[in-house]
Amino acid sequence: KRYFRLFAEVDRVLCEGSHMANCIVDLRCPSNKVRVQHLGVDVDNISFRPRVWNQENPLKVLIAASFREKKGIPNAISALSIINKETPIELTIIGDSGLDQESQNEKTRILQALKSGCLENQTRLLGYQTHEAMLAEAYNHHLFLQPSITAMNGDTEGGAPVTIIEMLATGMPVVATTHCDIPEVVGPALSSFLAPEKNIIALSECIRKMLRNTSNWNTIAQDSRRHIENNYNHVKQAQTLLNHYKEVVTET
Numbered sequence: 233k234r235y236f237r238l239f240a241e242v243d244r245v246l247c248e249g250s251h252m253a254n255c256i257v258d259l260r261c262p263s264n265k266v267r268v269q270h271l272g273v274d275v276d277n278i279s280f281r282p283r284v285w286n287q288e289n290p291l292k293v294l295i296a297a298s299f300r301e302k303k304g305i306p307n308a309i310s311a312l313s314i315i316n317k318e319t320p321i322e323l324t325i326i327g328d329s330g331l332d333q334e335s336q337n338e339k340t341r342i343l344q345a346l347k348s349g350c351l352e353n354q355t356r357l358l359g360y361q362t363h364e365a366m367l368a369e370a371y372n373h374h375l376f377l378q379p380s381i382t383a384m385n386g387d388t389e390g391g392a393p394v395t396i397i398e399m400l401a402t403g404m405p406v407v408a409t410t411h412c413d414i415p416e417v418v419g420p421a422l423s424s425f426l427a428p429e430k431n432i433i434a435l436s437e438c439i440r441k442m443l444r445n446t447s448n449w450n451t452i453a454q455d456s457r458r459h460i461e462n463n464y465n466h467v468k469q470a471q472t473l474l475n476h477y478k479e480v481v482t483e484t
Contacts, residue, residue: 235259243480246473248391249413267476272466273397278367282403282453285374285446290354291319294373294404296326296366296395299338301383303327303393304409304430306338306345308377311435313349319443323355324373326366367398375442376404380411381429392417401460403453407438419459421452 239245239261246269247253257263285291293312297303305325312321325342329335346352361369370376376399380389392413399406400418408414410426418426425442427434445452462468 235261239265243484244476246476249416251413251416252391269473269476270464270469271391271394271397272464272469273394273401273460275401275461275465276467278398278401279371280401280403280453280457281371282450283374283405284449285443287319287443287446290322291315291375291443292322292324292373293375293377294324294326294370294399295377296370297378297393298327299329299335299342300387301334301338301385302380302387302389304379304381304411306341307381307430307432307435308379309342309345309349309351310432311379311439312377313345313351314432314436315439315443316349316351316354318440321351321354323351324358324369325355326358326361326369328359366395367402370399370402370404373404375439376406377439378406378408378414379427379429379435380409380414382411388412389414397460397464400456401464403457405442405449405452405456407435407442409435417464419456419463421455421459 242265245256245261245266247256247266248269248271250268253266253268256266295305295308297305312323315321329339346355378393378396382388389412396406396408396417406418406422407425408418409429411429415423415426425438427438
């Protein structure tokens with residue numbers, strides 16, 4: 233009843249992507265009130281450095297996320313353990329658990345996945361880092377992994393992690409899942425490198441496919457950067473937000 237009252241009284245509902253917009257409409261919000269308002273990042277202050285991987289060296293993979301079930305980190309580790317049998321992996325995980333039991337339990341699952349996958353000695357656990365430190369680490373890695381999932385309690389990304397937007401802006405390829413608005417964020421250049429949620433075999437195959445396409449990494453990076461500049465630049469998105477308000481004012 234509260235949703236129905238809310239949707240009846242508001243002029244606009246802003247959603248960070250098409251997935252959430254469709255979810256809001258499914259909750260019976262009139263579609264003419266719903267608008268997509270992408271999140272924006274400071275693209276101009278993120279250096280663009282397309283990655284190059286010498287296959288004689290280990291593949292350096294970065295994961296950056298809080299230890300929450302929806303981030304799918306144990307699945308990422310399991311997929312990497314498969315790849316590690318073919319290609320040596322060096323994994324860096326930025327993030328940690330909070331004080332709550334749920335995230336503590338997720339940390340236990342992550343540590344167990346590292347042990348089961350024989351990746352303990354090839355993984356750096358850096359804990360929480362500043363935004364600047366995370367970006368600095370990003371340039372030392374070849375691949376970003378973000379296999380988000382719908383948690384058992386229904387928790388989701390809602391839209392997509394901002395870290396994906398930033399990693400693409402740096403020129404790093406991203407392998408992820410078809411979760412929520414991730415397909416919209418990664419754009420056409422990376423649409424074939426998305427696995428279904430919780431499908432570890434498919435995720436490992438997406439990583440393997442990315443490694444087979446190193447000759448195209450520069451093109452992928454260029455296309456991804458252009459996609460981010462056009463659709464997730466914070467200056468452009470601020471203007472879009474202003475336009476939403478102007479539209480409402482004009483109508484009223």
